Amino acid sequence: MDQSSWELFVASLRPLVVAAVTATIPLALISFAGGLALALVLALMRLSSRRWLSGVARAYISVVRGTPLLVQLFVIFYGLPSVGVVIPPWPSAILAFVINVGGYAAEIIRAAILSVPKGQWEAAYMVGMSRSVALRRIILPQAARVSVPPLSNTFISLVKDTSLASLILVTEMFREAQRIAAFSQEFMLLYIEAGLIYWLICLVLSSLQSALETRLDRYVAH
Amino acid sequence: MSPIEPTVPAGTPLLDVVGLRKSFGSTEVLRSVDLSVSAGQVLAIIGPSGSGKTTALRCLNGLEVADGGTITIGRAPTVDFGVTPSKAQLASLRDQSAMVFQHYNLFPHKTAIENIIEGPLVVQRRPEAEVRAEALELLERVGLADKRDTYPFELSGGQQQRVGIVRALALRPRLLLFDEPTSALDPELVGDVLGLIKELALEGWTMVIVTHELQFAREVAHEVAFIDGGTVVERGRPDQLLREPQHERTRQFLRRLLHPF
Numbered sequence: 015m016d017q018s019s020w021e022l023f024v025a026s027l028r029p030l031v032v033a034a035v036t037a038t039i040p041l042a043l044i045s046f047a048g049g050l051a052l053a054l055v056l057a058l059m060r061l062s063s064r065r066w067l068s069g070v071a072r073a074y075i076s077v078v079r080g081t082p083l084l085v086q087l088f089v090i091f092y093g094l095p096s097v098g099v100v101i102p103p104w105p106s107a108i109l110a111f112v113i114n115v116g117g118y119a120a121e122i123i124r125a126a127i128l129s130v131p132k133g134q135w136e137a138a139y140m141v142g143m144s145r146s147v148a149l150r151r152i153i154l155p156q157a158a159r160v161s162v163p164p165l166s167n168t169f170i171s172l173v174k175d176t177s178l179a180s181l182i183l184v185t186e187m188f189r190e191a192q193r194i195a196a197f198s199q200e201f202m203l204l205y206i207e208a209g210l211i212y213w214l215i216c217l218v219l220s221s222l223q224s225a226l227e228t229r230l231d232r233y234v235a236h
Numbered sequence: 237m238s239p240i241e242p243t244v245p246a247g248t249p250l251l252d253v254v255g256l257r258k259s260f261g262s263t264e265v266l267r268s269v270d271l272s273v274s275a276g277q278v279l280a281i282i283g284p285s286g287s288g289k290t291t292a293l294r295c296l297n298g299l300e301v302a303d304g305g306t307i308t309i310g311r312a313p314t315v316d317f318g319v320t321p322s323k324a325q326l327a328s329l330r331d332q333s334a335m336v337f338q339h340y341n342l343f344p345h346k347t348a349i350e351n352i353i354e355g356p357l358v359v360q361r362r363p364e365a366e367v368r369a370e371a372l373e374l375l376e377r378v379g380l381a382d383k384r385d386t387y388p389f390e391l392s393g394g395q396q397q398r399v400g401i402v403r404a405l406a407l408r409p410r411l412l413l414f415d416e417p418t419s420a421l422d423p424e425l426v427g428d429v430l431g432l433i434k435e436l437a438l439e440g441w442t443m444v445i446v447t448h449e450l451q452f453a454r455e456v457a458h459e460v461a462f463i464d465g466g467t468v469v470e471r472g473r474p475d476q477l478l479r480e481p482q483h484e485r486t487r488q489f490l491r492r493l494l495h496p497f
Binding site for chain 1: 297298299327330331334335337339341342343344345346354355358359360387388389390403404407
């Protein structure tokens with residue numbers, strides 16, 4: 015790398031990190047939290063004995079997983095205005111990501127709930143718990159342990175997918191990189207720099223995942 | 237002795253089951269089961285696997301909802317399963333009894349003491365200090381006070397089952413239900429658990445025990461019921477029923493249990 019490239023690299027670091035901290039990371043966090051809440055509802059619907067409820071959830075999951083995230087983003091941001099629904103870039107992005115994460119995480123949570131032995135439900139009922147208390151205090155804490163690795167995968171994918179929000183005018187890190195690259199004509203440099211920052215964020219997330227797994231594993235035999 | 241004394245005077249009827257029926261799909265598991273236990277008495281249920289004895293026990297705690305018949309426990313109003321019972325009815329029935337499971341079913345993410353106080357604290361909403369003190373006393377009594385902050389996976393099967401029994405006692409039930417409490421234990425650990433159950437019987441707890449341990453049933457039970465084919469084939473005092481069974485099916489079962497090969 016020559017002198018001027020290095021200087022550009024260093025100079026770009028600040029705006030890129032600012033964009034990551036103010037846009038990419040909050041976008042990912044908010045969307046993931048919303049997506050998890052939606053996923054829990056969908057998972058419980060899927061597990062419901064009412065066939066129409068599980069049918070609705072199944073159809074939802076099928077559509078969300080069967081269509082590209084980019085298409086979902088574009089339908090919400092560029093498509094909905096033609097039927098009179100105009101949603102600004104940020105809410106559009108969050109909405110699309112929540113919908114998407116909800117569909118993927120629902121199956122993870124459903125499988126995790128099913129992985130808890132039936133005897134745990136019975137013991138919870140035996141001590142007098144209702145279904146919802148049993149779920150909250152006995153089943154979900156055990157399901158959480160099982161679902162951390164696959165949910166971490168989903169979260170890490172989401173962090174990288176937030177770059178798609180640049181296509182609906184959200185000024186997150188990748189859009190910032192594009193802007194500097196267009197201005198300086200140093201495409202290779204800026205995109206690699208952005209990639210490095212994504213990687214760094216994901217490294218942090220992976221170590222958080224390990225820490226969380228260790229914590230949740232404290233009550234199982236090794 | 238036990239910090240929680242059984243709450244019903246001896247001799248009054250505590251459990252009354254009439255004509256209990258239950259099917260799973262097209263399989264009729266309980267055809268018509270009648271059972272009754274007086275306060276302070278121990279009923280042992282024996283029978284071949286698949287006879288319906290465990291299903292009958294689970295119906296008492298509402299883990300299975302019977303299709304017909306009536307159940308009366310303690311002061312709870314009689315529940316008639318001829319019509320689908322309401323959640324409130326099932327809850328009030330369930331409040332009367334506590335179950336000890338074959339595979340313990342302790343909550344693995346909670347320590348021994350957390351397992352015990354979960355119901356009293358979260359469901360019964362009793363004061364935490366009181367519930368903890370009581371749990372500790374009970375743990376001490378079964379020799380596990382030093383294990384209070386231990387997770388189930390670190391306990392032996394016998395220790396887990398003793399915690400399971402304490403968890404049931406801490407709910408202050410009128411009726412204790414045991415579903416083959418020693419079947420999953422290594423042989424050398426069975427004695428401890430049976431010893432504890434025997435102590436509880438001597439203290440006057442009312443219990444229904446599904447078991448394969450005939451010697452234990454003979455020593456501890458006031459009455460033994462032999463269930464086969466979804467119905468009580470015969471019942472009687474343990475020495476009578478186990479020594480001189482009246483029915484051919486009972487004789488066959490006992491012969492097979494006493495002389496497996």
